[in-house]
Amino acid sequence: MRDFKRISVRRMTKRFGEKTAVDDFSIEFDKEEFVTFLGPSGCGKSTALNCITGLIPITSGEIYINDECIDDARASVPPEKREFGMVFQSYALFPHLTVRENVAFGLKLRRLAKSEVERRVGDALRLVHLEGYASKFPAQMSGGEQQRVAIARCIVLEPRLLLLDEPLSNLDAKLRVELRYELKSLHERLKVTTIYVTHDQTEALALSDRIVVLKLGVIQQVGSPQAVYSDPANPFVADFVGYKNAWKGRLEALAEGDGALFARVRTKGALVEARLAYPDGDPRRAALVAAFKAGSPVTTAIRPEDIVAGPSPGRASFRCTADLVEYQGQASHVSACIQSCEEERVDLRSASRIAFGEAFEASVDPGKVLVFALPGASPPVGAAL
Amino acid sequence: MSGPHRNGTLFLLIPAILAVVLLFVYPFGYGLLMSLTKADGSFSLANYARFFGDARDLRTIGVTLGIALPVTLLAVGLAVPLSYHMRRGVPGEKLIAFFLIVPVTLGTVLVSEGMLTFMGPNGWLNQLIMVLRLSPKPVQFTHDYAGVAVSVGLQGFPYAFLMLLGYVSGINPDLEKASQMLGANKWQTFWRILFPLMVPGIAISFCLNFVMAFSLFPSAVLLGQPSGPQRVIALAAYQWAFEKFNFNAASAISMIMAAIELCVIAVVLAWRGKMYKGASIVGKG
Numbered sequence: 186m187r188d189f190k191r192i193s194v195r196r197m198t199k200r201f202g203e204k205t206a207v208d209d210f211s212i213e214f215d216k217e218e219f220v221t222f223l224g225p226s227g228c229g230k231s232t233a234l235n236c237i238t239g240l241i242p243i244t245s246g247e248i249y250i251n252d253e254c255i256d257d258a259r260a261s262v263p264p265e266k267r268e269f270g271m272v273f274q275s276y277a278l279f280p281h282l283t284v285r286e287n288v289a290f291g292l293k294l295r296r297l298a299k300s301e302v303e304r305r306v307g308d309a310l311r312l313v314h315l316e317g318y319a320s321k322f323p324a325q326m327s328g329g330e331q332q333r334v335a336i337a338r339c340i341v342l343e344p345r346l347l348l349l350d351e352p353l354s355n356l357d358a359k360l361r362v363e364l365r366y367e368l369k370s371l372h373e374r375l376k377v378t379t380i381y382v383t384h385d386q387t388e389a390l391a392l393s394d395r396i397v398v399l400k401l402g403v404i405q406q407v408g409s410p411q412a413v414y415s416d417p418a419n420p421f422v423a424d425f426v427g428y429k430n431a432w433k434g435r436l437e438a439l440a441e442g443d444g445a446l447f448a449r450v451r452t453k454g455a456l457v458e459a460r461l462a463y464p465d466g467d468p469r470r471a472a473l474v475a476a477f478k479a480g481s482p483v484t485t486a487i488r489p490e491d492i493v494a495g496p497s498p499g500r501a502s503f504r505c506t507a508d509l510v511e512y513q514g515q516a517s518h519v520s521a522c523i524q525s526c527e528e529e530r531v532d533l534r535s536a537s538r539i540a541f542g543e544a545f546e547a548s549v550d551p552g553k554v555l556v557f558a559l560p561g562a563s564p565p566v567g568a569a570l
Numbered sequence: 571m572s573g574p575h576r577n578g579t580l581f582l583l584i585p586a587i588l589a590v591v592l593l594f595v596y597p598f599g600y601g602l603l604m605s606l607t608k609a610d611g612s613f614s615l616a617n618y619a620r621f622f623g624d625a626r627d628l629r630t631i632g633v634t635l636g637i638a639l640p641v642t643l644l645a646v647g648l649a650v651p652l653s654y655h656m657r658r659g660v661p662g663e664k665l666i667a668f669f670l671i672v673p674v675t676l677g678t679v680l681v682s683e684g685m686l687t688f689m690g691p692n693g694w695l696n697q698l699i700m701v702l703r704l705s706p707k708p709v710q711f712t713h714d715y716a717g718v719a720v721s722v723g724l725q726g727f728p729y730a731f732l733m734l735l736g737y738v739s740g741i742n743p744d745l746e747k748a749s750q751m752l753g754a755n756k757w758q759t760f761w762r763i764l765f766p767l768m769v770p771g772i773a774i775s776f777c778l779n780f781v782m783a784f785s786l787f788p789s790a791v792l793l794g795q796p797s798g799p800q801r802v803i804a805l806a807a808y809q810w811a812f813e814k815f816n817f818n819a820a821s822a823i824s825m826i827m828a829a830i831e832l833c834v835i836a837v838v839l840a841w842r843g844k845m846y847k848g849a850s851i852v853g854k855g
Contacts (some may be wrong), residue, residue, distance in 0.1 A: 206739070238751060240747050240750070240751070263750075263755075264747075264750050264751055265750050265751070265753045265754060265755055266750075266753075269749065269751065270751060270752075271747070271751040273744045273747070273748060275742055275744045275749035277742060277744035277745050277747065278743060279748075279749075279750075279763055280767070281766045281767060281846055290752050290762075291752035291753050292755075294752065294753045294754055295753060335748075338752065339751075339752075342752065342753070421719060534689075
């Protein structure tokens with residue numbers, strides 16, 4: 186493997202006709218890093234991955250390995266010469282070849298000695314716990330086993346970059362978790378630089394050093410799993426990582442104090458107080474100040490598990506009526522409508538039982554509430570809410 | 571006993587079995603019996619002995635194979651790269667398919683008639699050749715091997731191509747990408763991945779095409795020299811049946827035709843089995 190320090194993607198853009206699938210995409214990967222592209226289907230994450238491999242030609246932008254340009258939209262190193270490995274959602278094992286032949290495929294193309302091929306195939310199969318499977322055909326194996334073969338087939342070549350395109354989404358829930366653990370431990374042992382594409386935030390949080398959240402081909406946020414999970418950059422990321430309660434409203438008050446920003450949001454159904462830990466210079470803070478001055482709309486972002494059923498003294502609360510209760514073991518998932526405003530919904534988890542149709546008080550810790558300014562024209566001053 | 575037997579659902583098979591028996595098993599058995607008897611009904615191998623003893627009849631095997639094998643090989647051989655090229659669709663695909671299907675729908679006789687005029691001594695093709703001074707005198711296409719071969723090929727190629735196109739476009743496109751990511755160039759990907767996966771389709775389309783070509787009749791009569799170099803085996807059977815009114819001899823010839831076809835199919839299927847071990851593996855994929 187040719188060594189490298191950093192892979193840089195600079196202003197990569199991919200258009201299919203009128204549609205821009207990947208828009209001005211820039212990111213750097215450090216050696217040994219595990220980076221996840223996270224987003225809903227159609228967000229361009231797979232396209233971005235395929236552009237980096239060279240399987241899809243880019244419209245503009247550049248890709249560098251150290252200082253060597255491997256793609257600048259005019260000239261590009263073909264995929265087979267990039268020394269990247271790719272694992273597909275469909276496994277893409279060659280059905281007419283045995284497991285051994287599948288794993289040896291790339292080694293044989295490199296014209297290695299027979300003994301060397303044997304040894305490396307054996308090592309790779311051991312690494313993915315498939316020692317006894319060498320002479321089986323893919324169709325004789327389960328999905329999880331097939332995906333392990335696909336992984337072995339890539340890592341046996343010691344790729345500079347390993348790319349995984351939703352590798353677990355064709356597996357059942359239990360296998361998915363098992364193989365996720367294995368991917369994690371494999372990465373810890375081999376330290377191969379990895380890009381992982383998924384729409385599943387649990388996988389992204391569990392595996393990644395850094396997460397890139399995408400929407401319609403545009404990067405929304407790049408950060409550690411902790412940052413993306415608890416400090417989302419905008420309402421889209423917040424919604425995607427589980428801040429399900431997004432209520433539109435207007436800022437009634439915005440004040441500084443104790444290094445935090447206090448906000449009081451009047452939504453259609455409730456009054457919500459928030460203590461926001463946005464640091465100075467944070468664009469979210471500047472946008473809120475602007476929204477407060479202009480009286481333009483904002484939105485809350487609150488996780489269902491942070492909404493408490495039952496009155497809490499000293500906190501603003503709102504009355505709701507439960508109209509959907511789903512028992513989920515440890516807690517119930519409750520969907521309710523706020524009584525003073527039928528159209529606004531509350532999503533919460535409740536450990537105590539709430540019955541269908543039951544009315545109850547709900548409140549939320551201001552420290553657990555996020556508030557974002559919404560884009561859009563500000564209404565005329567003094568407009569009624 | 572399991573459900574189907576007790577419910578009598580097996581009786582639903584009766585129409586299918588009847589059709590197979592009436593349309594295939596009975597005529598075949600009757601033909602076989604006829605070939606093994608003399609005109610008076612007594613058992614005899616004389617019909618076979620006569621065929622293999624008659625140099626003029628025996629030649630028809632070589633003549634027919636000489637047309638059917640190269641034409642089928644060429645048709646399938648052209649269909650493989652063309653279907654590979656068109657596996658993800660190309661502009662004008664519908665138009666290409668249209669022109670391929672037209673000769674099939676028109677039928678052998680019309681196509682042969684057309685070719686007689688087009689490729690005849692005074693046809694457009696020869697006029698073009700004369701204008702371009704490619705040859706001092708008109709080239710003999712019709713009433714010769716070339717005419718028969720082109721006609722049989724025109725009929726067979728669309729089947730081979732359409733079958734293989736369906737086959738190759740059904741192969742998971744990720745396999746090609748995976749092969750490329752593992753370091754294979756286009757050529758290596760084709761020979762190591764796509765071609766072996768196309769083998770079952772190639773084998774089947776070869777067999778079907780060969781059987782069609784081997785029983786050629788109208789194109790040999792219209793475009794060849796049916797009395798001499800292009801006296802094909804089907805023509806020999808026809809002449810015995812309807813010119814000499816010896817149905818027993820004709821049946822023996824058709825049995826020999828079937829045996830030759832089965833031999834070729836067996837060879838092709840053996841090749842397929844050698845090329846594609848994975849095909850016999852059943853399981854979830």
